Amino acid sequence: MNKFLHFLQHVVFICLALLVVNLVVFNFTPYRTAKNDSKYHYISQNDIGNTFKDSETFNKMFGISVSDVIDYCGVLRRMEDAKNKKGSQNLLSSSSSDDEKIANVSRYNDLFNPQRSNIRFYAVEKSGTVVYTQTNLGSASLSADELKKKLLDECDRYIYLDAAGKIFETNTLIEEDTVYSIFRESPSDYPSDTVLMVGLKRAISAPDEYKEAMTAFNAYTVGFYFKAAGLVVCAVIYVFLLVVLTVREGYIRGEDGKRLVKVYPTDRIPFEIRLVLLYPLILVFGLFFETGLGRRAGRLLYGLYVTNILYALIIVAILALTLSFIIAFFYYGFVRRVKAGIWWNTSITCFIVRKIAKLVDEVRGNLPVFIRTWLPYAAFVLYNVVFAYLIYNRRSLRYKLVFSIPLIAVDVIVGYLIYRSLKERSKITDVIDKICEGDISAKADEENVHGENIGFARAVNSIGKSVNDAVNKSMKDEKMKTDLITNVSHDLKTPLTSIINYVDLLKKENINNDTAVGYINILDEKSQRLKQLTDDLVEASKISSGNIVLQYERLNVKALIDQMNAEFYDKFEEKQLSVVTNSPEKDVYISADSRSMFRVLENLMTNINKYALPGTRVYTDITSVNKKVDICLKNISANPLNISSSELMERFVRGDESRTTEGSGLGLSIAKNLTEAMGGTFDIHLDGDLFKVTVSFKEA
Amino acid sequence: MIDILVCDDDKEIVDAIEIYLSKEGYNILKAYDGIEAIETLKKNPSVALLIIDIMMPRMDGIHATVKIRENNSLPIIFLSAKSEDTDKILGLNMGADDYITKPFNPLELIARVNSAIRRYTQLGTLNIDNNAVFKSGGLLLNDDTKEVIVDGKDVKLTPIEYNILMLLVRNKGKVFSIDQIYESIWNEEAIGADNTVAVHIRHIREKIEINPKEPRYLKVVWGVGYKIENYGD
CATH class of the missing domain: 1.10.10.10 (Winged helix-like DNA-binding domain superfamily/Winged helix DNA-binding domain)
Structure with missing residues (x-):
């Protein structure tokens, strides 16, 4: 819809331009005179509705033509005179203005050439016995009456003047007095019995200014009110479209049906740049009118209009369309930017204003720093400049040396102070680095530092102390937590000991009640599980709180797996689990804590023993790739694993909650935490019934 | 009959141990804290083995052991809920011969008691x-x-x-x-x-x-x- 409206607006603009050009550019007509080749005058509003030959325009032109003819005839007569006299008189009587006229004769010849002019005239003058006859009607030998008849034959507008008989005839608006005054003012001393007749051809066919003027006149006046009305209508439509489009422009429907502002990439161009783009355009327009190029272009267009109206219209239309596009680009771009609220944000002014605001903020926020750094620096520079000037200005070497001493001394002192300050600061920075790396007991030297660095050193030490305190506190808290769990478990263990022992004793009593024996078995099983749980709980808490001491050794992974397999050999055999070990030819070593490593693998093997499907194979694979050792244990689960691997590693989570097998649910969590405590990675992968654990360490 | 002194502040545990060890043919003396244990040992020099808990009121097992070791070399087995390595090392360094953690397996207790008694009564006589x-x-x-x-x-x-x-x-x-x-x-x-x-x-x-x-x-x-x-x- 908007696109259509835009299109419409362009079309309306073209129409507007065509009408304006028609009504503005063509409302003047050119006319030529012998003195000044071409002039223009506006078509009078009174002429609208008249035909060309009845118009003021025509009458003005015709008046000028009459004046030209009078001039022309005078010049011709004088030239004939001069020819006849052939003597010194000629030189005496000829004035400078006469010479000018004679020089103009070729122009007149051209102007009134019957082939190219629509004006016809003749003049008969009697000067004593000599009769001068001037005409462009073709034959000068005809009598005056014959000439008049011929002229009337060809022309429909004319003036006829018989000075001797005081006869003046015309069917134009030119008045007798006007013609007489031209006669009188003419330097050519017309004889009193001159007969002059000037006419305009019935059909204006020769390509002279009358033809042009008539074309322009018709173009302007014919349908003038219609065109004026069209202009007004177009202007109204244009303004209306402008308003409508201004309201509608930029909005589009988003995917959710909400109204959004569509911004084109070109809209991001700051408006200053747009103005800069616009500037050459304005400049071109200005130059166009300022240098007369515009007039010349107008004349060209006018000429084209007269000769080929279609080309002229096409050119005007193209120019108008271009202008319309430019207007739309700038105006609607601005509208979109205003709507999107980015016209200000994207502007360079905004950018500069923000930068300045930021700078001001920075200076204001760091005013003390600003003063502390720039003032001494300025003083230092000033000092140097002053002394350098003094040294430079002295002629005597002695004075040069005298002034050099304070300059060099101060420069050396300042250099040393800067060096000392930076050296001290770098020491403090080293301490900060140490604290960052975890050496929280690092202390900065507060005694042997100067100036600002004292404050720095104190601040760093105070930060170090806070960090130290915080770490100590959190370690204490963690220790307390572990201690709490340990103590609780001790307190649990004492009654548990009795439970286990008396259950055991109960089992040894000869009880003949099967139900009671069943109950006792349950008690036995559960109390054993409670025992396991308390042990694992303490261990898990110790590992996760980092409360374990690890002694790293170089462990042979193959040997470790062999030892593990030996430990579980019987248990696996009971469940018909066969172990398949794949290991590399050469021994692979890792750096880990021997007992913790055993604990990790024991937990995993216990897990396999508990949950593997009897009669399946268990794979223990050792691989060493890129200095990384993977111990991979795979088994087929007896029950479906409807749980994620990350959940499995959580504390107290077991593969299947419904199973009532022994175990605390801490095994995998302990194995994972222990592995990670030793710098390894622990990963569980479940694929259907395949349960796969990979423990990875860096090769040592 | 070989006399064994069992010392724990939990009476039921002492009783249970008595049941197990009596079946093995030992005579059990009982004490419920460190001071009582020291006194019982003084009164009964025939005691061949001491099983003692660590955490007890009045005087704990560690202190009691240190005291006893001043003039007695009988085997001492710690029986404690403290299962940390550090606890075990501390206990053994304080003069104990063995360390059993609670809750214990009765069979293991019996085996360790037997072994300790054997070492105490027979080893010295073996020809090596x-x-x-x-x-x-x-x-x-x-x-x-x-x-x-x-x-x-x-x-x-x-x-x-x-x-x-x-x-x-x-x-x-x-x-x-x-x-x-x-x-x-x-x-x-x-x-x-x-x-x-x-x-x-x-x-x-x-x-x-x-x-x-x-x-x-x-x-x-x-x-x-x-x-x-x-x-x-």
Whole structure:
């Protein structure tokens, strides 16, 4: 819809331009005179509705033509005179203005050439016995009456003047007095019995200014009110479209049906740049009118209009369309930017204003720093400049040396102070680095530092102390937590000991009640599980709180797996689990804590023993790739694993909650935490019934 | 009848131990704190073994042990809920001979008590002035008779098990890798992953240790190998 409206607006603009050009550019007509080749005058509003030959325009032109003819005839007569006299008189009587006229004769010849002019005239003058006859009607030998008849034959507008008989005839608006005054003012001393007749051809066919003027006149006046009305209508439509489009422009429907502002990439161009783009355009327009190029272009267009109206219209239309596009680009771009609220944000002014605001903020926020750094620096520079000037200005070497001493001394002192300050600061920075790396007991030297660095050193030490305190506190808290769990478990263990022992004793009593024996078995099983749980709980808490001491050794992974397999050999055999070990030819070593490593693998093997499907194979694979050792244990689960691997590693989570097998649910969590405590990675992968654990360490 | 003093602030535990050990033919004396234990020991010098808890009111087991050790060398077994390594090391350094954690397996308790009593009553009388006898603490191998005695009790080992144990006891304290053991016993190069040695060692452990999971003599150094703990001759 908007696109259509835009299109419409362009079309309306073209129409507007065509009408304006028609009504503005063509409302003047050119006319030529012998003195000044071409002039223009506006078509009078009174002429609208008249035909060309009845118009003021025509009458003005015709008046000028009459004046030209009078001039022309005078010049011709004088030239004939001069020819006849052939003597010194000629030189005496000829004035400078006469010479000018004679020089103009070729122009007149051209102007009134019957082939190219629509004006016809003749003049008969009697000067004593000599009769001068001037005409462009073709034959000068005809009598005056014959000439008049011929002229009337060809022309429909004319003036006829018989000075001797005081006869003046015309069917134009030119008045007798006007013609007489031209006669009188003419330097050519017309004889009193001159007969002059000037006419305009019935059909204006020769390509002279009358033809042009008539074309322009018709173009302007014919349908003038219609065109004026069209202009007004177009202007109204244009303004209306402008308003409508201004309201509608930029909005589009988003995917959710909400109204959004569509911004084109070109809209991001700051408006200053747009103005800069616009500037050459304005400049071109200005130059166009300022240098007369515009007039010349107008004349060209006018000429084209007269000769080929279609080309002229096409050119005007193209120019108008271009202008319309430019207007739309700038105006609607601005509208979109205003709507999107980015016209200000994207502007360079905004950018500069923000930068300045930021700078001001920075200076204001760091005013003390600003003063502390720039003032001494300025003083230092000033000092140097002053002394350098003094040294430079002295002629005597002695004075040069005298002034050099304070300059060099101060420069050396300042250099040393800067060096000392930076050296001290770098020491403090080293301490900060140490604290960052975890050496929280690092202390900065507060005694042997100067100036600002004292404050720095104190601040760093105070930060170090806070960090130290915080770490100590959190370690204490963690220790307390572990201690709490340990103590609780001790307190649990004492009654548990009795439970286990008396259950055991109960089992040894000869009880003949099967139900009671069943109950006792349950008690036995559960109390054993409670025992396991308390042990694992303490261990898990110790590992996760980092409360374990690890002694790293170089462990042979193959040997470790062999030892593990030996430990579980019987248990696996009971469940018909066969172990398949794949290991590399050469021994692979890792750096880990021997007992913790055993604990990790024991937990995993216990897990396999508990949950593997009897009669399946268990794979223990050792691989060493890129200095990384993977111990991979795979088994087929007896029950479906409807749980994620990350959940499995959580504390107290077991593969299947419904199973009532022994175990605390801490095994995998302990194995994972222990592995990670030793710098390894622990990963569980479940694929259907395949349960796969990979423990990875860096090769040592 | 051999007298054993059991000291724990939990009466039920003392009673349970009494039941177990009475069945083994021991006479049980009871005490419920450290001071009582010291007094009972003074009154009954015939006591051959003390089983004592650590955490008790009035005087704890550690202090009591230190006191008792001033003038008495009877075997002392700690029976404690404290299961940390540090606790065990502390207890053994304070003069205890063994350390059992609660909750205990009654069979293990009995085995450890028997072993401690045997060491206390018999070991001193054994003839060890023999070049063919190798020992570490209560573990003794006689290479002439191919006998293995643990805490005064005969243990039957297969020839391969005996050879392995002999290798380790001769070099007690030194850790042997699986390959080293294999090469020494079978006199051939160890090739490929084979847990023969590991399985044999486990069997030896099951035979000579009261609790194979916490071996006293034949220790497993996981990922490295095996050794016999050096308790001296």
